[in-house]
Amino acid sequence: MYPLVDAAAAAALVLEHTPVLGIEQRPLDSCAGRVLAEDVVAPSALPAFRSSAVDGFALRSTDAGQTLRVIGESAAGRPYEGSVGPGTAARILTGGALPEGADCVVMVEDVSLDGDLVTVPSHLRAGTNYHNIGDDVRAGDPVLTAGTQLGAAEIGIAAAIGRALLPVRRRPRVALMSTGDELVEVGKAPGRGQITDSNRWALYAALLEAGAEVHSLGIAPDEPGELRRLVEEWLDDADVLVTSGGVSVGTHDLVKPLLESLGTVHVGRVKLKPGKPFTFATLPAGKLAFGLPGFPVSSLVTFEVFVRPALRKLQGFARLQRPTLPVRLAYDARATADRTEYQRVTLRREGAELVADSTGSQSSSRLMSLAGAHALVRIAPGGDGVKAGTVVEAMILALP
Ligand code: AMP
Numbered sequence: 001m002y003p004l005v006d007a008a009a010a011a012a013l014v015l016e017h018t019p020v021l022g023i024e025q026r027p028l029d030s031c032a033g034r035v036l037a038e039d040v041v042a043p044s045a046l047p048a049f050r051s052s053a054v055d056g057f058a059l060r061s062t063d064a065g066q067t068l069r070v071i072g073e074s075a076a077g078r079p080y081e082g083s084v085g086p087g088t089a090a091r092i093l094t095g096g097a098l099p100e101g102a103d104c105v106v107m108v109e110d111v112s113l114d115g116d117l118v119t120v121p122s123h124l125r126a127g128t129n130y131h132n133i134g135d136d137v138r139a140g141d142p143v144l145t146a147g148t149q150l151g152a153a154e155i156g157i158a159a160a161i162g163r164a165l166l167p168v169r170r171r172p173r174v175a176l177m178s179t180g181d182e183l184v185e186v187g188k189a190p191g192r193g194q195i196t197d198s199n200r201w202a203l204y205a206a207l208l209e210a211g212a213e214v215h216s217l218g219i220a221p222d223e224p225g226e227l228r229r230l231v232e233e234w235l236d237d238a239d240v241l242v243t244s245g246g247v248s249v250g251t252h253d254l255v256k257p258l259l260e261s262l263g264t265v266h267v268g269r270v271k272l273k274p275g276k277p278f279t280f281a282t283l284p285a286g287k288l289a290f291g292l293p294g295f296p297v298s299s300l301v302t303f304e305v306f307v308r309p310a311l312r313k314l315q316g317f318a319r320l321q322r323p324t325l326p327v328r329l330a331y332d333a334r335a336t337a338d339r340t341e342y343q344r345v346t347l348r349r350e351g352a353e354l355v356a357d358s359t360g361s362q363s364s365s366r367l368m369s370l371a372g373a374h375a376l377v378r379i380a381p382g383g384d385g386v387k388a389g390t391v392v393e394a395m396i397l398a399l400p
C-alpha cells in the first residue's frame with residue numbers, strides 16, 4: 001500500500017523529478033506557441049535610420065514660416081540622397097528616411113503648395129513627425145526573455161531584428177494510453193457493461209493545449225503482458241507516458257506494478273479529491289510516467305494539478321502554474337473527505353469582482369462538472385470549509 005502523499009508535496013515531487021528538454025533552432029514559421037530557450041538581444045537599433053511618421057515635407061525647423069523650394073523626394077525604400085539646406089525642403093512619405101540637414105517633418109495637410117514651392121507653418125519644432133534611431137529598440141537591448149512563450153508580437157520582434165531562427169525548447173513527446181477491459185473505441189456501440197473510452201480524447205486535447213506532441217497508443221486491456229508490450233513499444237520514442245485507469249487498488253489495476261518494474265514509483269496515492277490513486281514514476285533516461293485515475297474528472301483534474309506543470313517545465317516555461325485570480329465564492333464550499341479538494345466553478349462578473357458558482361455535483365465521474373468550468377477552487381480539508389462570500393484565489397482555466 002502506497003503512503004497518502006499531501007497534494008502540494010506530490011506536485012513539488014513531480015516537478016523536482018522533471019527535467020528541462022533540449023534546445024532546437026527553429027524557423028519563425030514554426031515558433032508560434034514555443035518557449036524561447038535563451039534571451040534575445042537586439043544586435044542593432046530599431047528604427048535603424050530616422051524615418052518619417054507622416055506624409056509631408058522634410059526641412060529645417062529654422063525655416064519656419066518660409067516658402068521653400070522642393071528639391072527632391074524621400075519615399076519608403078527610396079531615400080533622397082541629397083541634403084536639405086536653408087530655404088529648401090524634400091517631399092517625404094511615411095517610412096521614408098529623413099534626408100541629411102532636415103530636423104523635422106511637416107504634414108502635407110499643414111502646408112500650401114504651388115508648383116515646386118511649399119509654404120510651411122510659422123511654428124515648427126525640431127524632432128517632430130519622425131521616429132529617431134533607436135526609438136523602439138536600442139542596440140544591445142534585451143528584447144525577448146528565455147522562458148516566455150512566443151506569440152505574434154514576440155515573433156514580429158524577432159523578425160524585425162533580423163532573427164530568422166530562434167532557440168526554442170523541444171516539445172515533449174507524450175505517449176497516451178487508456179486502460180480497461182470495459183473500454184470501447186468512440187463510435188462503436190458499447191456492449192453490456194462496456195463504456196466508451198472518453199479519457200483518451202479529453203487527455204489528447206489537454207496535452208495538445210499544454211504544448212505536447214501526442215502519440216496515441218489506444219486502449220490496453222487489463223492484462224499485464226499486453227500492457228507491458230504496449231508500453232515498452234513506445235519507450236524509445238517518448239519523453240512522457242500518460243495512462244488513465246488501472247491505478248486504484250482493485251485486482252485489475254496493473255499500472256503501478258508495471259511502472260514499479262520499469263522504474264521508480266514516487267507517488268502512489270495522493271490526499272486529493274478527485275484523484276486519490278494518482279501515480280507518478282520516473283523511468284530510465286529521464287522519462288516520466290503519469291498513471292492518472294480512470295474517472296473522467298479525476299483524470300483531468302490530476303492532469304491540471306500534476307501533468308500540465310510538468311509539461312511546462314519540460315518546455316522551459318518561466319511560469320509553470322495556471323494564473324490565479326481572487327474570486328468570491330457564491331456557495332458554502334467544504335472538502336467532503338480528508339483530502340484537498342479541487343472544486344469546479346463557473347465565474348461571473350459582479351461589478352469589479354468575479355463571483356464563483358459551483359458547477360453542481362462534484363462527482364468524479366461527472367464530466368459535466370468540468371465542461372464549461374472557468375476555474376478550479378482549492379478547498380483545504382478539515383474545519384468548517386469555506387463560507388459563501390469568502391474571497392479565495394482560483395486557478396483560472398478560462399475567463400467568462
Ligand atoms: P479504474 O481507475 O481503472 O478503476 O477506472 C475507474 C472508472 O473510471 C472505471 O470504472 C470507468 O467507469 C472509468 N474509466 C476508466 N477509464 C476510462 C476511460 N478511458 N474513459 C472513460 N471512463 C473511464
Ligand code: MG
Nearest residue numbers: 179180245246
Ligand atoms: Mg480500470
